[in-house]
Amino acid sequence: MGFTPSIAILFLLIIASSIATGSAQDGDVVVHEGKCPSRNPHIHCRRVCRPQDLVPLCNGDGDCASTHKCCRPTCSCRVQCVPAITESD
Numbered sequence: 001m002g003f004t005p006s007i008a009i010l011f012l013l014i015i016a017s018s019i020a021t022g023s024a025q026d027g028d029v030v031v032h033e034g035k036c037p038s039r040n041p042h043i044h045c046r047r048v049c050r051p052q053d054l055v056p057l058c059n060g061d062g063d064c065a066s067t068h069k070c071c072r073p074t075c076s077c078r079v080q081c082v083p084a085i086t087e088s089d
Contacts, residue, residue, distance in 0.1 A: 030062030034084025036071030049077035
């Protein structure tokens with residue numbers, strides 16, 4: 001009985017899944033309360049984003065103050081920290 005390719009693929013998928021699960025548990029993901037401002041579909045931006053404008057200023061809520069979210073505002077090229085929208089707003 002040989003080691004078939006399908007068993008090898010299954011084995012690799014199990015290993016990859018366990019690595020991904022371990023990585024997610026190691027780095028605690030910070031999510032602040034509230035949500036990002038909604039993007040208005042009726043606003044049409046005419047801005048052309050250059051490659052250097054696309055570099056994010058934050059990589060997640062953990063990079064922002066506790067009252068801010070890491071979002072891409074309307075007509076902006078960059079993901080950045082913006083005030084979170086709460087239920088009372």
